[in-house]
Amino acid sequence: MRTDTPHLQPWQVITGGICGLVLTIGLARFAYTPLLPSLQAQTGLTDAAAGGLAAINYAGYMTGALAAAWIDDVRWRHRLYSGGLWMALVTVALMALSTWMPVWALARYVGGLCGATGMLLGSGLVLGWLMRQGRRPELGVHFIGLGLGIVVSAVGAWGLSQLWSVWSDQWLAFAVLGLVFLLPAWRWRPPVPPHVAVAAHEAAGATASRRWTWTMLTSYFAAGWGFVISATFTVAIVEREPALAGQGALAWAMVGLAAMPAVFLWDRVARRWGDKQALLLAFGLQTLSVVLPAVSGSLWAALAGALGYGATFIGIVSLTLALVGRRSPHNPGKAMARLTLSYGAAQMLAPVVAGYMAQATGTFKGALWLTAGVMLAGMALLATLPQED
CATH class of the missing domain: 1.20.1250.20 (MFS general substrate transporter like domains)
Known part of the structure; x- marks a missing residue:
């Protein structure tokens, strides 16, 4: 009803x-x-x-x-x-x-x-x-x-x-x-949903899925690490290219333009292959987008990394939050918020680590390789989940 x-x-x-x-x-x-x-x-x-x-x-x-x-x-x-x-x-x-x-x-x-x-x-x-x-x-x-x-x-x-x-x-x-x-x-806000008490069997299910919850929290931490490093340094890398000097707003717009059509594609990938496989693919492609500027200082690598970042971070966020929200149908926003705390913890830690590494070495390449390693660890954790999750 x-x-x-x-x-x-x-x-x-x-x-x-x-x-x-x-x-x-x-x-x-x-x-x-x-x-x-x-x-x-x-x-x-x-x-x-x-x-x-x-x-x-x-x-x-x-x-x-x-x-x-x-x-x-x-x-x-x-x-x-x-x-x-x-x-x-x-x-x-x-x-x-x-x-x-x-x-x-x-x-x-x-x-x-x-x-x-x-x-x-x-x-x-x-x-x-x-x-x-x-x-x-x-x-x-x-x-x-x-x-x-x-x-x-x-x-x-x-x-x-x-x-x-x-x-x-x-x-x-x-x-x-x-x-x-x-x-x-304002006019098309979702109306106030009905207040429904959470059933006992749902609470029991949440306890039974403790491993699933912690796996998602940890993998989303890795995603947050990849997100903030790319968000922080992509524009800086592009600005260092003479052909794009002073075009920071353009680089930022490219990230958004890559993200907009990507949301449709990731939903289709999830429907065809499942949420887990779609997330693994998104993690893998974002790892590649992080590595590109580390292996090459060319303009194409910087731009490809920016586009790849825009196209993949949105997929990871969308798929993960929707997956977690579906498991908490009575209060999806609450479940999303708890997961976001893990994502946010990475966003506070990663720039500090990257900053110290860059200051010590004079380059961001080490921080980019570390980020790729963190993303791969997140992928490995996701791979341990059963396919039905």
Whole structure:
């Protein structure tokens, strides 16, 4: 029996979810990356302070993930997701209203919280709605919002810089642009799902699958390591190529453009060969994309690595979160959030290790090879799971 309001169609819920990801991830989190150069050039923001703001944003995301991991009440999950849509625009606008560092820190922290509401609560609500409607429980199409968010942030930053040279105007224009995505994201939110008590046999199943849970947590840690290393150093590698010097926004857009069609392909691969085999393939291809810049300093290797990274990280995230969410149909967002904590732990540790290695050796190649090894270890763990998982 369907308890959700019947007037919403699947394409509306999915489109609303995509727009929600563009708002909460593409603008509230990713807009900072392409807008940072003008921010630094016009306000004197130092590299250390810029890195600190990035860390504060990630701290907000992890805080949101922790909260999402413990929220059981479906009404509160829906309220927080709804609030995150509006706050995503507020945080972007807030960056333009002051040059006081504490204000920027607050804006970036809340922006991180918004990212968690969109990525975890929003994705969980969409997946739960699809399952209750008897639809295919996949998140590939939904996660187009991640790639689209990257493209919007990159292309938007380039376009706005052509119209407005003042950094604060660019941030305000981004907030206005966000209204385009806010309307469908708000109107087509998944309705509040019914509150259903978790059955005893489901709880027992969760205990029985402890090995499966820890295997997924550890392999997703490896995926997070691969994600953050590529996200941190891909643009730097491309910028060092004379032909692409100063084209950081373009490189960032290429990652998003590669990610957008990839979500369809990974869903098809999973349908044909199964989730486990699809994840193993995604891990293997991402490992290759990490290795390419390490074995060759050529332009083609850097670009191929960037495209490969964009095409594979989205598949790992989509397949893993959907797989875990399906195993917790009464609260998929909570299960996704707990897994994200493992992913996030790697994102905090990996850049520190890579930074020390690069400082000691004068190159990032050692860090890239280490990342490839971590990814291969994650693959080995996934391979131990039975095929039916």
